[in-house]
Amino acid sequence: MTAVSIVADGTRARQASAQGQTTVVLQGAAGTLLGEGLRAVLPAGPADTLGARVAAFFAGADAGAVLAGALPFEPTQADYLVQPRATRRRRDAAPPGPPPALRWRLRHEPDAAGYAASVRRALDVMAAGAGRPEELSKIVLSRSLVAAADAPIDPLALLARLATDPAITGFLVPLPPRGGAPRVLVGATPELLVAKQGLRVLSHPLAGSARRHSEPAADRAAADGLLRSEKDRREHAIVADFILDTLAPHCRRLSAPQGMMPVGTRSMWHLGTRIEGELKDGSINAAGLAALLHPTPAICGLPRNMAARLIREIEPYARDFYAGAVGWCDAAGDGAWYVSIRCAEVAGHTARLYAGAGIVPGSDPWAEADETAAKYGALLQALGIEMQEQRP
Ligand SMILES: C=C(O[C@H]1C=CC=C(C(=O)O)[C@@H]1O)C(=O)O
Numbered sequence: 547m548t549a550v551s552i553v554a555d556g557t558r559a560r561q562a563s564a565q566g567q568t569t570v571v572l573q574g575a576a577g578t579l580l581g582e583g584l585r586a587v588l589p590a591g592p593a594d595t596l597g598a599r600v601a602a603f604f605a606g607a608d609a610g611a612v613l614a615g616a617l618p619f620e621p622t623q624a625d626y627l628v629q630p631r632a633t634r635r636r637r638d639a640a641p642p643g644p645p646p647a648l649r650w651r652l653r654h655e656p657d658a659a660g661y662a663a664s665v666r667r668a669l670d671v672m673a674a675g676a677g678r679p680e681e682l683s684k685i686v687l688s689r690s691l692v693a694a695a696d697a698p699i700d701p702l703a704l705l706a707r708l709a710t711d712p713a714i715t716g717f718l719v720p721l722p723p724r725g726g727a728p729r730v731l732v733g734a735t736p737e738l739l740v741a742k743q744g745l746r747v748l749s750h751p752l753a754g755s756a757r758r759h760s761e762p763a764a765d766r767a768a769a770d771g772l773l774r775s776e777k778d779r780r781e782h783a784i785v786a787d788f789i790l791d792t793l794a795p796h797c798r799r800l801s802a803p804q805g806m807m808p809v810g811t812r813s814m815w816h817l818g819t820r821i822e823g824e825l826k827d828g829s830i831n832a833a834g835l836a837a838l839l840h841p842t843p844a845i846c847g848l849p850r851n852m853a854a855r856l857i858r859e860i861e862p863y864a865r866d867f868y869a870g871a872v873g874w875c876d877a878a879g880d881g882a883w884y885v886s887i888r889c890a891e892v893a894g895h896t897a898r899l900y901a902g903a904g905i906v907p908g909s910d911p912w913a914e915a916d917e918t919a920a921k922y923g924a925l926l927q928a929l930g931i932e933m934q935e936q937r938p
Pocket of ligand 1: 754
């Protein structure tokens with residue numbers, strides 16, 4: 547595989563196009579979309595104009611053109627979608643080697659105790675507003691881990707190690723440069739925001755989580771416990787209902803035939819609901835559908851604006867492209883968009899990891915802190931980082 551080119555600015559973009567280096571990878575059970583080089587960047591804008599900008603782009607593009615990229619968490623902030631110079635679909639991939647032996651410095655933002663305190667604060671807001679018309683019923687709070695290595699991190703090799711889990715979609719997308727420095731978002735998301743093919747629409751929201759166990763009986767018990775947990779079912783239903791309610795006006799048929807089911811990645815169990823529908827017409831493209839749904843209560847909360855406000859107040863960093871969406875769209879309007887979770891922003895020697903958990907009345911602050919630690923697991927393993935957090 548060629549070395550990754552982090553598309554940062556005009557110069558880098560020209561280098562990437564000239565050398566045909568890998569700029570985008572979306573790697574899931576259905577195969578891999580590889581984007582090489584860079585032909586164009588979609589004029590950036592907020593989520594509510596994305597569908598129209600994408601449609602205008604394809605009106606002037608070749609039939610085989612593909613746009614791929616990332617939406618930020620904040621729907622008012624600028625997205626970053628690129629048209630690679632060439633795209634290939636690949637099924638096979640060479641098995642990755644182990645992570646290189648790097649030395650790491652870790653910084654928690656915040657640590658488990660700080661995160662548990664944030665959860666308590668959100669629970670207090672929920673309790674104070676209980677019974678009011680604008681009651682906060684769910685908020686997703688995240689924390690971040692900044693991991694600095696003694697050598698540059700290879701994002702493509704990291705992605706290859708993450709993508710060995712068949713239950714996830716591995717992704718590597720370029721991000722707009724920060725302070726002139728190139729950066730990419732790399733991750734292994736288990737959550738399909740929306741896919742569209744012709745009139746067929748699919749979404750597979752996840753919410754409600756439990757750590758997996760290596761011992762089979764304990765692992766089965768964790769999945770069964772999750773399926774029986776009233777708190778997790780409530781946390782999940784808020785997301786599934788939101789997706790159904792948002793898609794319904796655009797669909798002539800929409801259902802969740804299997805209902806709520808456990809979904810397992812290598813490190814986590816989740817509650818998931820597969821939602822399938824048929825659009826009334828094909829005028830809305832896959833990117834427009836993603837923008838319509840984003841941000842769902844799987845990464846924000848309900849009511850959405852109240853949750854987003856509190857997230858901005860409580861979290862000590864801007865989420866940027868974490869808890870946004872990554873995906874692709876083609877000239878026919880087809881495509882697939884995934885919730886950008888279980889990911890890290892990688893720039894040079896540094897990876898900034900993110901992990902969040904849904905908080906509802908009844909959530910236990912320490913259990914939520916432990917859940918976020920477990921959600922770092924796949925990335926920590928792929929980076930070769932061993933982390934033990936102190937807990938009182
Ligand atoms: C916000 C994240 O996960 C979401 C997706 C699945 C399950 C979740 C949960 O159980 O809290 C979260 O809503 C994350 O991994 O950073």
